[in-house]
Amino acid sequence: MDFWESFWDFFWFMFWCYVFIAFLFALFSVFSDLFRDKELNGWLKAVWVIVLVFFPVISLLVYLIVRGNGMATRNQKRAAVRQEAETAYIRSAAGATSASDEIAKARTLLDAGSLTPEEYELIKQRALNA
Numbered sequence: 001m002d003f004w005e006s007f008w009d010f011f012w013f014m015f016w017c018y019v020f021i022a023f024l025f026a027l028f029s030v031f032s033d034l035f036r037d038k039e040l041n042g043w044l045k046a047v048w049v050i051v052l053v054f055f056p057v058i059s060l061l062v063y064l065i066v067r068g069n070g071m072a073t074r075n076q077k078r079a080a081v082r083q084e085a086e087t088a089y090i091r092s093a094a095g096a097t098s099a100s101d102e103i104a105k106a107r108t109l110l111d112a113g114s115l116t117p118e119e120y121e122l123i124k125q126r127a128l129n130a
Helices: 007-036 042-054 056-094 099-112 117-129
Strands: none
Touching: 007 042, 007 056, 042 056, 099 117
């Protein structure tokens, strides 16, 4: 007997594979949120883990309903912190400076005679406009 009797057997197999993978992603997301949450104490985390192990589908749905807003808020905060750290790193790696730093450097070059007053004013205007 052939496993793939028809197209619909293959379709249902693929559908249930998708559902299973989506369930695993949701379960891992809940577990990671559960252990990253600083507000929940250890005993409640242990209870959630036990319930998630023995009643995975129902407890997953309950967790998403009860703690879904907090889960989304914590993910947004983590994303914002990650974005700020990335931006700070890019600025430090690129050597980006503030407008006052650029004007001070230009003033030093003007005083040393490396820049003309016109060039100094041009650099100052660019720094202030940026």
